[in-house]
Amino acid sequence: MPGDANPQMSPAGEAPAPRSGPRHVAIIMDGNGRWAQARGRPRLFGHHAGARRVREVVECCPSLGVEYLTIFAFSTENWKRTQTEVAGLMSLFRRYISKEMNALAEKNVRVRFIGDRVRLDAKLIDLMDKLERKTAGNSGTQLTIALNYGGRDEVARATKRLARDVAEGRLDPENVDEETLPRYLDTHVLPDPDLVIRTSGEARISNFLLWQSAYAEYEFIDTLWPDFTAEELARLCGSYGRRDRRFGAVKT
Structure with missing residues (x-):
């Protein structure tokens, strides 16, 4: 049986207390390849640029009141890409974790990984486990990385x-209801996302947090991920705060 249940109240129950901004932001980081190709560079060049962008976004979360950040790093469908690109991405993930591990720990960021680890190589899995253990006691931004993940x-x-x-x-089985399945999901210790952002101009969710984002607000923006900035995240969080979230109810 999984651990703690999802702490966010179901839309079927009492609505969460109103907030001026999102507590949990999830991002589909799209556009790395196109960003690189526009500069006459290989797609992996864009992925490296996108990895560097993650640090800025993570660091700005506390000032925006974002407690949870979930990023889509590699999907179950991404194995269909060329062997060269997949191998390069796996190498990038290992390098990123090794390079950022101490900085994330020092900045009080807690890191979790979601997704199926079966197809990942042993060295990468070991690094993922080590980063999770190293940051397990941190109480700052809760960073979740979706790696080999599909909704x-x-x-x-x-x-x-x-x-x-x-x-x-x-x-x-008679006790199974919509509150039961979330306790078995990879995200069972996380609140559902309030705001889901997809960069690069594509307007689809690509199998990302299908159950969890049932009541999320969406933002599809043209910015390619390597060009995404803390200022843009702040703007989107501000826009979220102006939305009327009723969770199916009607205000009187």
Whole structure:
């Protein structure tokens, strides 16, 4: 059985207390390849530029009141890319974790990884585990990195765990409702995202946090990820604060 249940109140219950800005921001970091190609460089050049952008975004979260940041680093569908690009991305992930580990720990950032680790190489998994352990006691920005992650894959894996608990008598199927499945998701210790941002001008969610983002606000922006700035994040958070979030209810 997973650990703590999702701490965010379900939209079916009492609505969360109003906030001026989002507590949890999730970002689909898109456009690295196009950014590089526009400069006559290989796609991996753009991925390296995008990795550097992550630090600025993480560091600005506390000043914006963003407690949780989830970033989409590599999807279950990204294995379809060329072997060269996939190998380069895996090397980049190992390098990023090794390089940023101490800085993240010192800045009080807690890091978690979500996704299926089965296809990842042993060295990368070891680095992921080490970063999670090193930052486990941190109380600042809660950074979640989705690596080999897909929303449908996550729900399928969660359903298997739930079914196993039913089969072994730990869970009564009559008690399964919309509050049950989230306890089996990779994100079971996180609140649902308030704001989901996708860069690069594409207007689709690409299998990202399908269950969790049912009531999220979305922003699809033209900026390519390597050009995304703290100022733009601040603008989007400000725009979120002006939205009327009713969670299906009607204000009287």
